[in-house]
Amino acid sequence: MKNKKRKRTISYILNLSVVPVFCALFLLLIASSMTVTSTKTYDISRNRSLKAVNLVSKYKTPTVEIKKVDSFTEALKSAKTNPTTFNGKMTGYGPDCKGCGGGVSCIRYNVRNGNIYYNDKDYGKIRILAADKKIPCGTVIRVSNLRKYKDFYAIVLDRGGAIKGNLMDLLFVSESSVDIGRENVKYTVVRWGWNA
Numbered sequence: 001m002k003n004k005k006r007k008r009t010i011s012y013i014l015n016l017s018v019v020p021v022f023c024a025l026f027l028l029l030i031a032s033s034m035t036v037t038s039t040k041t042y043d044i045s046r047n048r049s050l051k052a053v054n055l056v057s058k059y060k061t062p063t064v065e066i067k068k069v070d071s072f073t074e075a076l077k078s079a080k081t082n083p084t085t086f087n088g089k090m091t092g093y094g095p096d097c098k099g100c101g102g103g104v105s106c107i108r109y110n111v112r113n114g115n116i117y118y119n120d121k122d123y124g125k126i127r128i129l130a131a132d133k134k135i136p137c138g139t140v141i142r143v144s145n146l147r148k149y150k151d152f153y154a155i156v157l158d159r160g161g162a163i164k165g166n167l168m169d170l171l172f173v174s175e176s177s178v179d180i181g182r183e184n185v186k187y188t189v190v191r192w193g194w195n196a
Contacts, residue, residue, distance in 0.1 A: 066188060072166040076134055079189040088166030090146060090185045092178035093130065095171070104128060104158040104171075106137030114173045118155050122191070130158035130169035138194030141168070144186040148179065153190070 066083045069075050075086040095102045095111045102112035109118070117125045123140050131139070139156040143149075154170065163169050168187070172178045 072132075075166070075187075075189065079139075079192050083188060083190050085186060085188040086166060088168060088185055088187050090143065090168055090170055090180065090183050092170045092172050092180045093160070094173060094175035094178060096174050099161070104130075106157045106159075109157065111171060116171045116173055118157060120155055123153050123155070127152060127154040128157045128171040129154040130160040130163050130171070131156040132164055132167070133159055135189075136193035138191070139189060140191040142188040142190055143170075144188065146180065146183055146185050 066085050067078050068085050069078055070086070072086065072088070075084050078084040093100070103110055109115075111128065116128055118128050119125050120140065126140065127143075129141065131141075135156050137156055140153055141156065142151060142153050144151045156168075158169070158171065160169050166187070170180065
């Protein structure tokens with residue numbers, strides 16, 4: 001009688017310990033299938049992100065590789081036909097700067113109201129840049145390595161008398177809100193002008 005009772009007790013304990021183990025394995029299986037992955041849009045050679053699809057359609061090639069160049073002159077030649085990355089300088093300005101009229105020179109667009117973003121049909125809400133006149137209006141550029149800022153996209157909508165070569169000027173709400181000096185950055189041209 002004692003043996004039967006002991007066997008039942010052992011069987012009961014084993015059944016109880018299997019249930020939690022099974023539940024734990026089940027929960028682990030569910031958790032592993034819910035893995036969140038993040039895709040960096042600039043990794044266009046391997047991921048089919050919205051930005052990558054835009055690049056392929058704009059540059060009309062089945063695959064897109066970003067070409068690294070050493071000078072602004074090379075960037076001007078390459079960026080017309082291929083996404084191009086180059087090093088440059090960045091400064092900041094506000095619509096209330098000396099000589100600024102409160103708009104941008106490429107389109108009729110009021111920036112005095114604190115609107116430092118432009119809603120692009122391909123890239124969405126992106127920052128506004130002033131660039132050299134050799135870079136056409138509507139060019140979209142990815143800005144990297146700017147202190148205090150994560151990488152971001154910006155569109156060339158403005159010009160400036162002192163903005164030449166690889167120097168670009170990032171629009172801020174006002175001159176007093178500019179929080180960058182003259183900084184070294186990396187530019188990647190991902191669209192050359194409006195109709196690239």
